[in-house]
Amino acid sequence: MGSAFSHEAEYLKKKRSYEPLYFHPKAKGNQILLNDCFSRAERISTFHDGIVFTNRPIQPYEIITLRILEMEDKWNGGLRVGFSCLDPSNINPCSLPPFICPDLIAQSPTWAAVLPDQFIKVGDIIHFWVNNSGKVFLRTNEVKKFPLLGRVAVSSPLWAVLDVYGTTKAIELLTPMSKPCWPRLVTxxxxxxxxxxxxxxxxxxxxxxxxxxxxxxxxxxxxxxxxxxxxxxxxxxxxxxxxxxxxxxxxxxxxxxxxxxxxxxxxxxxxxxxxxxxxxx
Structure with missing residues (x-):
């Protein structure tokens, strides 16, 4: 009971945090190269071993925003996105499977789906989020709101998880502002x-x-x-x-x-x- 309470308290503490969202620097596939800001993830070679996590838990209705940076036509299939109860801080990168679907889903409480090909083009901006009912939705340049998957366990802490797979070679995490910002004046x-x-x-x-x-x-x-x-x-x-x-x-x-x-x-x-x-x- 004490352990469960401690875990919940730690989650609530993270949930209240305004820490910026970026890719977890260590919990990543062995083909992933991150930039110094941990905002850009590129798969170096092959078409697999491209799993990445966010650095902190995601709240319901918090939007994860991505931009497609590079594509490779020589492979099939594309970007997979979803959520996982796995805390990336406790993950040994060497233990990560080569794919989210079906490997990581079968091994852990993880939910993910492949994005339709028409939603993945260089320069496209993709948004996805989970609601209080555990349903995951997608927004892109092409569609306003698209149901992606369901039955995500929102009662537990959730980290966003992505698989830079197949034709998708590099992505960038763009963090939407959660409250009004105070920009530097430029003109x-x-x-x-x-x-x-x-x-x-x-x-x-x-x-x-x-x-x-x-x-x-x-x-x-x-x-x-x-x-x-x-x-x-x-x-x-x-x-x-x-x-x-x-x-x-x-x-x-x-x-x-x-x-x-x-x-x-x-x-x-x-x-x-x-x-x-x-x-x-």
Missing amino acids: PKFKDEPQDFCFCFPDGDEEECSVCFYHAKNTWLFPCGHTILCYCCANRIFRDTAKCPMCRCKIELFYLQNKFTPADPSNFSSTSTIAVESRQC
Whole structure:
């Protein structure tokens, strides 16, 4: 009884934590290479031994957001995603099987499914989560909400688990903001405003950001003109790939819809300098 209580208390402690989400640095397949931030997972060779876990438990309705970075056409099958009761901190990496499906599912309380091929293309952003009833859902560029699997044991701590399998060679974990963030101001137009001024707010009655699904859409991308992001996510994507998540067009400038910033060389230069500095982990 005491052990069970201690385990539950530790879970609740982790659940209240605001620790960022990234891939567990040690609990991974022997073909997986992680970057220094533990946000990018690449399978070095073969088509298997690509299992990765998140660093901490996932709460119900917490969205795990991924971007497909690289594909390999010479293999069959693709990315598998799901949840597991296995604490990755207690896993010996050498004991991990080569596949989530069916190996890890058969050996442990783990639930996972293969993503349909049409949902896996380079540059695609994928979101998945589990609800209080143990049902797992998926959102992508193509679909609003797609039921992926069910009967996940949400009464126990759950870590997200993924298998960088087959045609999927590299993925990146993009952590949605769980609460309003306080971004660094990147254009001369905003340089005189307070540094703790927040441009992003919960969506309320407005349309939600297509990446974090939390803040309201409020940012205009130039030159494609799409307004699918909040300022926080636009800032992060600009520093990362500088490509619009919808059309993959290069982002040269972004600004709030209600705070016009002229697209002149001085603004672009200032934004680009910070973007280069922020690419380092």
